[in-house]
Amino acid sequence: MMLPVRCYTCGRPLWPEMEEFRKRVEAGEDPGKVLDDLGIRRYCCRRTMLAAVDISKEIIKFSTRVHRW
Amino acid sequence: MPIQILEESPRRIKLLAKGYPLAVLNAIRRASFELVPKMAVDFIAVDRNDSTLFNEVLAHRLAMIPLTSEEALERYAPPEACGDCTPEEAEAEKCSHEGKPCYVRLFLDASADGKQVIVYSGDLKTEDPDVRPAVDAIPVVPLIGEQRVKVTAYARLGRGREHAKWMPATVAVVMPILKGVSVKETLCGAECQKECAEKCPEALKMEGGKLELKEGTTLSMLMYCIEYVCEGKGIRPVFEEDQYVLEVETDGSLSARRTLVEAARAVAEKLNALKTHLQSAEG
Structure with a gap:
């Protein structure tokens, strides 16, 4: 549910590029061009970056109660 | 036999090797995945975890963070000595190797303080400044409200064949050089x-x-x-004879050059072990 730390296939750490990628795509840039710009060349890493959806920010709102295990 | 460096940066190296057999280069390539040791979190002790992530998920995310290991390779005990050793046993000094410790501790203590925050790998405090997250911007866990996470992570040296978190290389390829085509x-x-x-x-x-x-x-x-x-x-590719491009890219825990050196050393050690084994079998 959180964004992946590494590319699922090759293991390349996707940060800090992921942060800039998401910022720029949300600002309306073409995702493919942003990936080229950031130097993400392999299609496994490009797939992981493109397809990752962060739902932790939505889910976390339902967990404001403090759990004690 | 000449080796020419085509490209080099800390995380990436590209070599042109002339006159080396493919088998040798392939052994080094595979060793850079499987046999080069690096640091990664292996155990975590959870004091408190109020977050939405389970302890196991937290352990996995912490393990995925690349830790710088250039100096740690000499200063910490090798994977063989620490593989079956828990942090408790290490603390009781049951499994140190030649006076070198097995584990390095990293501490994570973060709370949201009424806000919605994300804890980053840069928030990890390390016991040994030589072993620290190679990238500070990796999000580890989201927190909200009064939630708090307090974790002690134990990192040790390991090899890629044990778990992928100990693989320093993300890419290691040997490529032949395309010269032309032949047609029947x-x-x-x-x-x-x-x-x-x-x-x-x-x-x-x-x-x-x-x-x-x-x-x-x-x-x-x-x-x-x-x-x-x-x-x-009947169309076939034609390759340059006895010339290969060896390319290694790492995740930032070791430099690409160091990964190659360690891989070559690991292959040589294995060959030496085979040699002594054969000699003892003969005699």
Whole structure:
């Protein structure tokens, strides 16, 4: 549910590029061009970056109660 | 036998090796995945975890963070000495190796303080400044409200064959160098070659009545053309003899150069072990 730390296939750490990628795509840039710009060349890493959806920010709102295990 | 460096940056190295057998280069390539040790979190002790992530998920995310290991390779005990050793046993000094410790501790203590925050890998406090997250911007866990996470992570040296978190290399490839194409005239005459070049302008061209390789094309493009477009017509790629490109890219825990050096050392150690084993079997 959180964004992946590494590319699922090759293991390349996707940060800090992921942060800039998401910022720029949300600002309306073409995702493919942003990936080229950031130097993400392999299609496994490009797939992981493109397809990752962060739902932790939505889910976390339902967990404001403090759990004690 | 000359080795030429084509490209080098801390995380990436590309070599042109002339005169080395493919088997040797492939052994080094595989060793850079499997046998080069690096640091990664192996155990976590959870004091408090109020977050939405389970302890196991937290452990996994912490383990995925690349930790700098250049200096740690000499200063910490090798994977063989620490593989079966828990942090408790290490603290009781049951498993140190030549006076070197097994584990390095990293501490994570973060709370949201009424806000919605994300804890980053940069928030990890390390016991040993030589072993720290190589990237500070990796999000580890989201927190909200009064939630708090307090974790002690134990990192040790390990090898890629044990778990992928100990693989320093993300890419290690040995590539032959494409020189041209050979055509069997009996299977593919002038007409057929022309047709092939027309169907596959990305990889092939006609020059002086002969099928030639187009400049700047790749082996995968050529093989696609050979296998799917000009199928079964006796066209084969031709490679430079005894020349290979070895390319290694790392995740930032070790430099690419260091990874290659350690991989070569690991292969040499294995060969030495085989040699002594054979000699003792003979005698």
